[in-house]
Amino acid sequence: MGKEPVIDPKDKNNGATAQQDRIQLLIGKLKLLFTSVSTTAQNTASIHNSVCDMLYEVYHPLAVIIDINTRNGRLFSPGLHYPKTIFDDHGQPRSCELCRKVVDTGSPLIINTMDRIDLFPKDSFIKLFNLKTYLGIPIMDSRGKTWGALIMLDTESHPMDILDVELLTLATLILAERLHIEEQQENRKELEEHLQRAQKMEAVGMLAGGIAHDFNNILSGILGFTSYLMSKTQPDTDMHRDLGLIEQSALRAADLTRQL
Secondary structure, three states, rough: OOOOOOOHHHHHHHHHHHHHHHHHHHHHHHHHHHHHHHHHOHHHHHHHHHHHHHHHHHOOOOOEEEEEEEEOOEEEOOOOOHHHHHOOOOOOOOHHHHHHHHHOOOEEEOOOOOOOHHOOOOOOOHHHHOOOOEEEEEEEEEOOOOEEEEEEEOOOOOOOOHHHHHHHHHHHHHHHHHHHHHHHHHHHHHHHHHHHHHHHHHHHHHHHHHHHHHHHHHHHHHHHHHHHHHHHHOOOOOHHHHHHHHHHHHHHHHHHHOOO
């Protein structure tokens, strides 16, 4: 077996100091993240903007993108400073093969030096912006549901590592929990509307049943008196025929009442 490599104590100290600096930097970023989110109105748009602004301030990337699939369709929220060319001529977001990979696998993807763009030949983002750095984190809530991806892109190479992944993961948890809350609110609203419709139908049914019952009592009287009068008249007289028409109309009304 070979000998263990000799490490200069200075290198050890420098490495430990660099790691401590990275940890302190992460703590500072976390404070900035939670401060920026907590000071904004608690709605989806403001939280999206807050997260994007924080990442712009910390990393100065080319673009920050929050790409989410909801029941109402795709929610594509670029940061406020994004390049307009993220959208095509029809105003739709361009295809991002890397973003789909993050969502499909449910795993973070970090690329610090993207020298070989042929690895993703169909990704228009890479070709359009000549990207060098990509960091994508799945937006996943505590129940394991994947909503989309939080993406950071840049044309320069950045030495990002697991600490950066952890920071963006915390940001995605904030986004995911907000989306979960909105979904619960939508479900509650739908249930309330369904209950209101059911209550209205129940009220209409009770009203219709009451009207049918009372109207049927009236028709019973009409049919009874008509039958009595018909028994007192000759079958071939005008009076008998007129009473027969009244009886037929009352019977049709009774059929409608039963349907009601």
